[in-house]
Amino acid sequence: MKKIKKYHQIQEYIKKRIQTQKYPPDSYLPSENEFCVQFGTTRTTVRKALDELLKEGFIAKEQGKGSKVLERGKYLGLLSVKGFSGSTDYKVKTRVTVEPKVVEWDPIIGFPLSEDEKSSKCVYFQRVRYIDDKPVVLENNWYALNALEPIRSEEFVEGSFFKTLSQEYLIEIMGAEQELRSVPASGDIAKKLGIAVGAPILHISIRFRTSRPHLNLYGDLYCNTTEYPIRNSYFL
Amino acid sequence: MKKIKKYHQIQEYIKKRIQTQKYPPDSYLPSENEFCVQFGTTRTTVRKALDELLKEGFIAKEQGKGSKVLERGKYLGLLSVKGFSGSTDYKVKTRVTVEPKVVEWDPIIGFPLSEDEKSSKCVYFQRVRYIDDKPVVLENNWYALNALEPIRSEEFVEGSFFKTLSQEYLIEIMGAEQELRSVPASGDIAKKLGIAVGAPILHISIRFRTSRPHLNLYGDLYCNTTEYPIRNSYFL
DNA sequence: AAGTGGTCTAGACCACGCG
DNA sequence: GCGTGGTCTAGACCACTTT
Numbered sequence: 001m002k003k004i005k006k007y008h009q010i011q012e013y014i015k016k017r018i019q020t021q022k023y024p025p026d027s028y029l030p031s032e033n034e035f036c037v038q039f040g041t042t043r044t045t046v047r048k049a050l051d052e053l054l055k056e057g058f059i060a061k062e063q064g065k066g067s068k069v070l071e072r073g074k075y076l077g078l079l080s081v082k083g084f085s086g087s088t089d090y091k092v093k094t095r096v097t098v099e100p101k102v103v104e105w106d107p108i109i110g111f112p113l114s115e116d117e118k119s120s121k122c123v124y125f126q127r128v129r130y131i132d133d134k135p136v137v138l139e140n141n142w143y144a145l146n147a148l149e150p151i152r153s154e155e156f157v158e159g160s161f162f163k164t165l166s167q168e169y170l171i172e173i174m175g176a177e178q179e180l181r182s183v184p185a186s187g188d189i190a191k192k193l194g195i196a197v198g199a200p201i202l203h204i205s206i207r208f209r210t211s212r213p214h215l216n217l218y219g220d221l222y223c224n225t226t227e228y229p230i231r232n233s234y235f236l
Numbered sequence: 237m238k239k240i241k242k243y244h245q246i247q248e249y250i251k252k253r254i255q256t257q258k259y260p261p262d263s264y265l266p267s268e269n270e271f272c273v274q275f276g277t278t279r280t281t282v283r284k285a286l287d288e289l290l291k292e293g294f295i296a297k298e299q300g301k302g303s304k305v306l307e308r309g310k311y312l313g314l315l316s317v318k319g320f321s322g323s324t325d326y327k328v329k330t331r332v333t334v335e336p337k338v339v340e341w342d343p344i345i346g347f348p349l350s351e352d353e354k355s356s357k358c359v360y361f362q363r364v365r366y367i368d369d370k371p372v373v374l375e376n377n378w379y380a381l382n383a384l385e386p387i388r389s390e391e392f393v394e395g396s397f398f399k400t401l402s403q404e405y406l407i408e409i410m411g412a413e414q415e416l417r418s419v420p421a422s423g424d425i426a427k428k429l430g431i432a433v434g435a436p437i438l439h440i441s442i443r444f445r446t447s448r449p450h451l452n453l454y455g456d457l458y459c460n461t462t463e464y465p466i467r468n469s470y471f472l
Numbered sequence: 473a474a475g476t477g478g479t480c481t482a483g484a485c486c487a488c489g490c491g
Numbered sequence: 492g493c494g495t496g497g498t499c500t501a502g503a504c505c506a507c508t509t510t
Contacts, residue, residue: 003487005498031476042500044280047477055291063477064507175471181461182418182436200418200436209471225417234470235411235445239506241479267495278481283496299496300488 010039010049018058018069019166028066029059056172072166091132096153097192098126102145109142109218110179110205116214120146125153128192135193136228140220147215165210172211179205185222193224202230246275246285254294254305255402264302265295292408308402327368332389333428334362338381345378345454346415346441352450356382361389364428371429372464376456383451401446408447415441421458429460438466 017023030038035046050067053059059067103124105113122142129137141161148169157163165171184198193201206219223230253259266274271282286303289295295303339360341349358378365373377397384405393399401407420434429437442455459466 003498007498033476042502043477044501045499048498050477061477062508064475064509066476175469177469178467180416180438180466180468182438182459183461184436200420202416202418202438223418225419230416231414232416232468233411233413239479243479269495278483279496280482281480284479286496297496298489300490300494302495 006039006041007045007048007052010035010041010046011052014049014053015056015058016170018053018072019170019172021167023069025069025071027069029069031066072172091130093130093133094159095128095130096125097128098124099153100125100150102150106140106142106220108140108220110220111177111207111216111218114214114216116146117144117216120144123148123150131228134227136224138189138192138222142218143215147212169212171215173217174209174211176206176208178207189222193222195224195226199224199226201225204230242275242277243281243284243288246271246277246282247288250285250289251292251294252406254289254308255406255408257403259305261305261307263305265305267302308408327366329366329369330395331364331366332361333364334360335389336361336386338386342376342378342456344376344456346456347413347443347454350450350452352382353380353452356380359384359386367464370463372460374425374428374458378454379451383448405448407451409453410445410447412442412444414443425458429458431460431462435460435462437461440466 014023014029023029029035029050032043032046032050035049036043039046050059050061054061057072058070060070061067100123102121105118105122106124122144124140124142126141127139128135129139148171151161151164155164155168157167162173165173181203182200183203185193185195185201187197189201190197190199195201202221202223202225204219204221204223206217206221208217208219210217250259250265259265265271265286268279268282268286271277271285272279275282286295286297290297293308294306296306297303336359338357341354341358342360358380360376360378362377363375364371365375384407387397387400391400391404393403398409401409417439418436419439421429421431421437423433425437426433426435431437438457438459438461440455440457440459442453442457444453444455446453
């Protein structure tokens with residue numbers, strides 16, 4: 001028998017409505033007092049729920065105005081290519097170069113797999129990111145088939161895999177671990193990124209942790225950083 | 237006339253005692269009820285103060301036991317060389333190769349300087365990080381002379397510049413922005429890191445924001461990632 | 473002036489860790 | 492069993508934004 005925490009119920013209720021766009025980005029949530037009436041509780045408890053959503057990056061609070069729904073992911077402190085998701089100075093495009101398909105795990109993945117994952121096949125897909133019509137990042141992705149079905153790229157919400165996870169599956173990215181290396185471009189990579197063989201490129205291995213138990217997303221990225229460096233900021 | 241928030245006073249009081257090691261790392265803080273008596277307030281307020289310190293990474297809470305003082309910096313999600321600050325699998329050493337000295341700003345710094353900073357000279361020093369007696373990272377650092385006096389490297393607390401800032405000056409790192417590039421090693425860098433000229437190395441430009449107004453720390457790092465990749469994790 | 477979120481009080485009971 | 496932190500109630504007053 002598990003104790004249900006009231007603030008957690010409220011938190012999950014609001015989170016679900018944000019994920020399914022019932023509270024769309026940039027709109028304001030109902031006021032704290034309205035939630036108090038709705039859930040038959042006090043402001044302390046409602047505020048605790050909102051504080052959690054604040055920490056998770058779903059909302060921002062504005063004194064005297066209300067709690068505003070954020071587009072999540074923007075404020076995650078993820079590594080991002082300079083200019084990506086920034087102002088429209090750059091034309092950014094993503095092309096799926098290998099459709100999601102079921103394959104065996106690739107030993108190139110830079111993290112040890114769990115027993116759960118090893119016992120399953122995996123879904124693989126590949127994308128290339130363009131800035132100003134030049135290929136800048138080659139990105140391989142994998143996840144365990146027994147944790148999430150294959151999703152066809154035409155079904156990606158606004159072309160984004162992460163947005164699809166959030167809005168269609170209510171799965172959120174909880175964190176990630178990365179390893180960064182500076183390496184010479186192999187012939188294959190060089191061709192796909194349109195650079196010289198042996199040119200220095202940034203290799204990134206990522207493991208994303210998600211809110212769904214046992215579901216990790218693995219990434220293997222190759223970035224041409226000569227014109228567009230990788231950016232990262234983090235604040236307390 | 238500014239309103240003084242009680243929880244903020246308590247927060248700063250405890251923070252100062254942690255920074256000056258009156259509450260040393262790994263020890264437990266006085267209980268919430270003891271703080272209530274000490275400051276003549278209620279648990280709600282004391283808990284708010286502790287929650288802030290939790291978010292800033294100064295303490296960890298353990299239900300049923302107490303609030304434990306953490307060694308700050310360890311849990312900041314900063315980029316770190318694999319093995320650095322981890323278990324003692326690796327022998328890690330830092331050598332100051334250029335003593336802190338007052339110089340003009342170097343145009344190599346990857347961020348625009350504020351007017352305040354430009355109007356001042358700056359303090360520069362250089363360090364090399366070794367793992368297993370092999371040089372792995374070459375690190376240049378700058379900060380504005382009008383924001384902080386030069387600190388001689390013999391005075392570094394436990395050889396660490398950041399620990400010195402925290403314990404001697406009560407200055408904390410609040411966040412950072414980075415730009416990462418994969419570049420070929422120049423002759424100078426190659427020699428200092430003991431690698432071939434033109435070998436791919438990871439170049440990182442950093443701006444650290446601190447709790448002291450107008451004080452930023454700038455970094456320009458060159459990392460040989462062939463044996464020891466750079467690691468980074470972040471969690472919500 | 474009305475409504476919002478921010479701070480604070482003075483309690484209560486619960487869940488966890490340890491002796 | 493006792494002390495710790497975790498959750499929750501039912502209020503109050505303040506600071507900020509908008510009408």
